[in-house]
Amino acid sequence: MDKALLSFVQSLRHHGIPVSANETIIALKACGLIGFEHRHQIKAALCATLAKSETHARQTADLFEAFFTTGAIRDNIDLPTLRTQQTSISNAFPVPIAQSELGQLLTSANPNLSLAIANAAQQVNTQEMTLFLQINRVSRQILIAMGDRALVREIAQLRNENSECDTAHHLEEKRQQLLQLITAFVGQQYQLFGKNSVSSLQFNRLQKQKLTTMEDHEQILLRTLILKVAKKLASQHSRKKKMHRKGQLDVKKTITSNIAYGGLPYKTHWKSTKKEKPKVHALCDVSGSIAKTSKFFLLFVHALQSVLPNVRSFVFTNHTTEVTNLFATTNSTEAIAMTVDKLSHGSTDYGQALLDYNDIAGHSVDHRTHVIILGDARNNYDSSNAEIWRTVYRKSLSTLWLNPEPRAQWNTGDSIIEQYAPYCSTLETCNSVNDMDRIFSRLLKHS
Structure with a gap:
């Protein structure tokens, strides 16, 4: 038995x-x-x-x-x-x-x-x-x-x-x-x-499958998978750092703790600085050209916002709108549906979107902020306003641009990714859950 x-x-x-x-x-x-x-x-x-x-x-x-x-x-x-x-x-x-x-x-x-x-x-x-x-x-x-x-x-x-x-x-x-x-x-x-x-x-298949080829009926499993990845990232983010016996000696603590030993420094104490938690600003292009990819990225951002502190979420086509509060108070299915239905209309204008983002959140970007954009940088031949992205790059801890298109398609047609590339800490193709997991793992590891 x-x-x-x-x-x-x-x-x-x-x-x-x-x-x-x-x-x-x-x-x-x-x-x-x-x-x-x-x-x-x-x-x-x-x-x-x-x-x-x-x-x-x-x-x-x-x-x-x-x-x-x-x-x-x-x-x-x-x-x-x-x-x-x-x-x-x-x-x-x-x-x-x-x-x-x-x-x-x-x-x-x-x-x-x-x-x-x-x-x-x-x-x-x-x-x-x-x-x-x-x-x-x-x-x-x-x-x-x-x-x-x-x-x-x-x-x-x-x-x-x-x-x-x-x-x-x-x-x-x-x-x-x-x-x-x-x-x-x-x-x-x-x-x-x-x-x-x-x-x-x-x-295992969904982790490797391109988001652009994902079917609607696979979204239920994908939600479970993405939440699992987000929780893993949250655990990695909150993991305590190991203390090392090096740095600047804390003389006061060392002397105080060794009084019982006649002042001999049997136990040493080292000065430490409090590590500030990083912030994340996630911007997602929800235009029709990358609608399928953006839905899954929004699902990932929604999950990330639910398990990580200091995450602000934004969506844009020709204007930028913050959806942080919506994501915080509404389940992923409804939040994404409302976001895509109400805010995905209009042709993409990255220049105007960056202007709006700068007005909404530019003042809060500092040395602790990771700024992430998911978008194909196809701008319908409008102005790029790349200088705004350059300012964000200089003020922030890092700037990540995740492009769902294969590299062979970058800078073709109305793609202006080359104008933003010099001001990106990371510029990568991102078209699967494995890509998201790998990129965000590396981001949090070094933050």
Whole structure:
């Protein structure tokens, strides 16, 4: 039973519920004290010892019902649901005489199918399934591992002998019932261990996929992924710096702390300066030419603003509008929809947008400010006002320009990125979540 509980813990972790080694030990001890025959008490004990919130408790309870109904078959736990299925296989027909090992197992009075299926399932690694379409193939592999080929040969031989036709029919019926039981077990294994692997595969693909090729139905997964990246960046941003034994000696503290040692400097203290937290100004072009990319960048900025202090958000086409308060008080879906619907009209004018930004927030740009622009710098042949960007560059901690277009398209047509390039601390192509993660990680690492 301990093995089953350990597998159950593995299933919880697979579904995103964090369970430590110490919590697992406590759960095992609690179940041992209760007694494994008390199903409802065991369920309550596992929810109490393994779940850290009400949401996790509900998930744990649901997974318990799923796991200890069909999933527990591999550990030979004879639950009522499984017993009923096994009895139907044994008693559906009169017991014929079988020669193959699997045939004998199916026709015995008390078939130990649980252990047989469990052993075969371990051979084919059912817990490594990643796709729903694998269920039927894995079920067949388990049946083969249990000795199905010998049983099929026996059934074929019996059918060639007219006198044994009924026995062949009985064995084939029981074989089909066994396959149904195995398929149900494998399906449950997929729900317990394989379902989230699909999300993992999708997440890996979405991280690398170009935002310009992203479909609308992928936005739900992308929101989860972007929030995950934003939280990682927030953790990186707030991580305490290690103290180093170097710098200027703090004489007063050193003398005071060493009075007990006769004034000898056994313990030294060094002067330290308080590191000021950086500020972030994020500007996003929401014009039609990069509408799809800007939506995802706004989603990233919304997530970043929710987990990092000192973030101000702006959007522009031919004018700049601050949306910091909107992002702070409205969920991402509504905030982005309102932003794009109300503010994305008009042709892009980077020169006017920079003038507006300078009027709104130029006074607050200082040596702690990172200023970030997402835009293709396609200006419809209007004035660039690059001198404003030069002023921002000189006043700020850094200026980052993230261009969703490939470099081969820069400075072609009405693109004026070359006029802003000399005043960019960083100028890079940014067209995937991986790009955003990499660029912002580097930004916060050196801030």
